[in-house]
Amino acid sequence: xxxxxxxxxxxxxxxxxxxxxxxxxxxxxxxxxxxxxxxxxxxxxxxxxxxxxxxxxxxxxxxxxxxxxxxxxxxxxxxxxxxxxxxxxxxxxxxxxxxxxxxxxxxxxxxxxxxxxxxxxxxxxxxxxxxxxxxxxxxxxxxxxxxxxxxxxxxxxxxxxxxxxxxxxxxxxxxxxxxxxxxxxxxxxxxxxxxxxxxxxxxxxxxxxxxx
Amino acid sequence: xxxxxxxxxxxxxxxxxxxxxxxxxxxxxxxxxxxxxxxxxxxxxxxxxxxxxxxxxxxxxxxxxxxxxxxxxxxxxxxxxxxxxxxxxxxxxxxxxxxxxxxxxxxxxxxxxxxxxxxxxxxxxxxxxxxxxxxxxxxxxxxxxxxxxxxxxxxxxxxxxxxxxxxxxxxxxxxxxxxxxxxxxxxxxxxxxxxxxxxxxxxxxxxxxxxxxxxxxxxxxxxxxxxxxxxxxxxxxxxxxxxxxxxxxxxxxxxxxxxxxxxxxxxxx
Numbered sequence: 001x002x003x004x005x006x007x008x009x010x011x012x013x014x015x016x017x018x019x020x021x022x023x024x025x026x027x028x029x030x031x032x033x034x035x036x037x038x039x040x041x042x043x044x045x046x047x048x049x050x051x052x053x054x055x056x057x058x059x060x061x062x063x064x065x066x067x068x069x070x071x072x073x074x075x076x077x078x079x080x081x082x083x084x085x086x087x088x089x090x091x092x093x094x095x096x097x098x099x100x101x102x103x104x105x106x107x108x109x110x111x112x113x114x115x116x117x118x119x120x121x122x123x124x125x126x127x128x129x130x131x132x133x134x135x136x137x138x139x140x141x142x143x144x145x146x147x148x149x150x151x152x153x154x155x156x157x158x159x160x161x162x163x164x165x166x167x168x169x170x171x172x173x174x175x176x177x178x179x180x181x182x183x184x185x186x187x188x189x190x191x192x193x194x195x196x197x198x199x200x201x202x203x204x205x206x207x208x209x210x211x212x
Numbered sequence: 213x214x215x216x217x218x219x220x221x222x223x224x225x226x227x228x229x230x231x232x233x234x235x236x237x238x239x240x241x242x243x244x245x246x247x248x249x250x251x252x253x254x255x256x257x258x259x260x261x262x263x264x265x266x267x268x269x270x271x272x273x274x275x276x277x278x279x280x281x282x283x284x285x286x287x288x289x290x291x292x293x294x295x296x297x298x299x300x301x302x303x304x305x306x307x308x309x310x311x312x313x314x315x316x317x318x319x320x321x322x323x324x325x326x327x328x329x330x331x332x333x334x335x336x337x338x339x340x341x342x343x344x345x346x347x348x349x350x351x352x353x354x355x356x357x358x359x360x361x362x363x364x365x366x367x368x369x370x371x372x373x374x375x376x377x378x379x380x381x382x383x384x385x386x387x388x389x390x391x392x393x394x395x396x397x398x399x400x401x402x403x404x405x406x407x408x409x410x411x412x413x414x415x416x417x418x419x420x421x422x423x424x425x426x427x428x429x430x431x432x433x434x435x436x437x438x439x440x441x442x443x444x445x446x447x448x449x450x451x452x453x454x455x456x457x458x459x460x461x462x463x464x465x466x467x468x469x470x471x472x473x474x475x476x477x478x479x480x481x
Contacts, residue, residue: 013306013337019284051334117214124427124450126336126396130216130258130480150216150480152258152289154311154336154396172214195289195311197253 005042020194024205036068049083054095080188104162151191218258218451255465264294283309316341317372330394340395344368344383402432409435417447
């Protein structure tokens with residue numbers, strides 16, 4: 001039995017994440033918490049995020065969670081989701097906000113001039129819906145998941161990793177962009193596995209048994 | 213290769229049951245919401261939309277319980293609308309497990325609600341629903357919207373209260389304004405077509421889809437699967453929403469996707 005802390009800093013709906021984890025790991029102890037001590041005690045940590053990154057950073061710090069998040073990112077299986085991926089990088093164009101700087105790289109807005117599909121049709125922002133995720137490298141969290149499987153996205157900003165070997169997956173929306181990064185005990189994704197039906201549940205299931 | 217166009221079954225819910233009527237009259241019982249949500253999920257629905265059409269406010273909590281039950285079992289995006297008046301209503305629905313909240317009448321009565329809710333929870337979870345009706349130009353038209361109809365191009369007026377109240381607002385301009393205030397998506401329903409099974413108002417869909425940068429969901433009038441494909445190909449919608457063709461087993465979501473794929477539309481199969 002494993003214990004999983006879903007870090008709650010007041011930004012949106014965490015019920016879906018916790019329900020999806022309970023669904024794939026009925027024996028696990030899943031805790032939605034804003035208590036640093038409980039984050040420290042958990043064996044695994046999920047770091048979600050919704051809304052705007054400046055708000056997410058502020059709310060995380062308002063609850064004094066930064067040291068616990070950084071510690072978890074150094075020491076235990078850690079899954080970042082959506083803004084939880086973006087916050088791991090150095091800086092975001094969204095409100096020109098500094099991130100946690102766990103990874104080198106920046107968070108950028110989809111540039112209007114690049115938002116065209118192969119036929120020249122206009123691509124909307126936010127990037128909302130099911131897009132194909134290409135696996136850039138084999139990883140324990142991709143186990144049993146077909147390369148190119150679709151996941152649910154909803155975002156207007158994307159990460160540009162400062163180091164090529166961080167990239168674990170990419171999608172194409174106007175241009176290829178990084179939608180999954182991996183290093184040591186960290187795996188982080190731009191899409192929402194908790195909203196991506198069977199492919200999403202498979203990824204979460206891989207996470208709860210992952211031994212990095 | 214890229215983003216798939218979405219098919220979204222819509223569940224109109226009242227007193228804890230899914231119902232469907234024509235233009236909000238003659239409601240027929242279509243079943244248990246959790247059961248129906250499961251069925252659509254199995255068929256490959258890309259999202260689900262729940263519209264709470266409960267009239268009295270003391271029955272509003274029912275929808276929260278339904279969303280909680282669905283969100284614990286169905287792992288695709290859920291949008292909930294109906295009776296959203298305050299930021300607090302948005303919060304309660306998101307906490308119950310909704311991923312997006314749809315605002316309709318209250319957006320007209322209090323546009324600031326859209327800005328406040330979007331500012332607090334992010335544009336990604338704020339859908340503005342627009343019920344639009346084609347303006348038939350008449351010589352003695354009194355409303356601003358009809359008078360503005362200069363070059364003979366079709367125009368549409370925004371209606372609220374389930375299509376019963378006119379507002380004098382132009383639907384295309386209104387969609388632009390809602391995007392500017394923080395809507396992350398527009399759910400566009402043709403009141404002329406809703407319940408008629410004669411297909412989307414494609415001109416309306418296209419006019420709005422081309423006017424805004426956020427995704428547009430076409431709604432109102434789907435009677436067969438070709439209508440869904442036309443909403444994407446001719447209406448330029450990013451997603452299509454339908455209710456009755458799925459509820460009574462006429463077509464499955466999978467059949468809809470297969471037809472759309474055969475028409476060259478990228479879908480999640």
